[in-house]
Amino acid sequence: LYNDYLQRNAIRNDLDNYLQEMGSVTANNIQNWLAGRSLLIENLSQNVALNADTDNVSKLLEQKAVTATFMGAYLGNKDGTFIIRPDSKLPDGYDPRVRPWYKSAQSTSGSTLTEPYIDLASGQLVISIVNGVLKDGQSIGVVGGDLSLQVIADSLNALDFDGMGYDFLISEDGKILVHPNKTLAMKSLSEKKTKNTPRISSELSEIDVDGETRIVTFTPIKGLSSVNWYIGLSVDKDKAFSM
Numbered sequence: 001l002y003n004d005y006l007q008r009n010a011i012r013n014d015l016d017n018y019l020q021e022m023g024s025v026t027a028n029n030i031q032n033w034l035a036g037r038s039l040l041i042e043n044l045s046q047n048v049a050l051n052a053d054t055d056n057v058s059k060l061l062e063q064k065a066v067t068a069t070f071m072g073a074y075l076g077n078k079d080g081t082f083i084i085r086p087d088s089k090l091p092d093g094y095d096p097r098v099r100p101w102y103k104s105a106q107s108t109s110g111s112t113l114t115e116p117y118i119d120l121a122s123g124q125l126v127i128s129i130v131n132g133v134l135k136d137g138q139s140i141g142v143v144g145g146d147l148s149l150q151v152i153a154d155s156l157n158a159l160d161f162d163g164m165g166y167d168f169l170i171s172e173d174g175k176i177l178v179h180p181n182k183t184l185a186m187k188s189l190s191e192k193k194t195k196n197t198p199r200i201s202s203e204l205s206e207i208d209v210d211g212e213t214r215i216v217t218f219t220p221i222k223g224l225s226s227v228n229w230y231i232g233l234s235v236d237k238d239k240a241f242s243m
Helices: 002-050 054-061 100-106 149-157
Strands: 072-077 082-085 125-135 138-148 165-171 176-178 205-209 212-220 229-236
Touching: 002 054, 002 125, 002 138, 002 149, 002 165, 002 212, 002 229, 054 072, 054 082, 100 125, 100 138, 125 149, 138 149, 149 165, 149 176
Parallel strands: none
Antiparallel strands: 072 082, 072 138, 125 138, 165 176, 165 229, 205 212, 212 229
């Protein structure tokens, strides 16, 4: 019994260190991925501010670096006009000024990351990086770029923790943003079929899911503007302690 106790504690300590390390690496990868795209939007905003006529804006939105990075890049003008590339069919009367992404950029300095939402043009679940455009200290609009959550999902799904489990993306308020089980996306963590909802912290906690015990922990993604997201890691306890 004493040997079992020692080994169980040793496995748990090793598991804790392993999950913390993997969580940090994954969180840093996503943070760096988003940071690079934020810089591109900030640069686009500065270029648009220098010359905001329609022809110039269209050329800036059609730059290879922009089109290769974003599903769509756009400018919402303060007069309500909207320019997007690739050109997309939007509902009649579309006004960018009433959209959450526009208001978010207007109320924040620097680039802003939005919560996931259904894109009207593509119908896909996307996140946007937006940045206000200032000329002589006055706002002339907001530029932004849409990113598919599938890219982040593919990055997370590449990890299986030696067959023990999976990771997922979650917001501070417990909303699941990306999960291997796509039916759980945009649902609250408390809606999962678990006997107890885990607390979002770096400590290991145990939950019962469909009759099996899983060990769960969370790692914050640092440096994101306007949102607080976490990498959640979930492993099967029986597999983790199989030795």
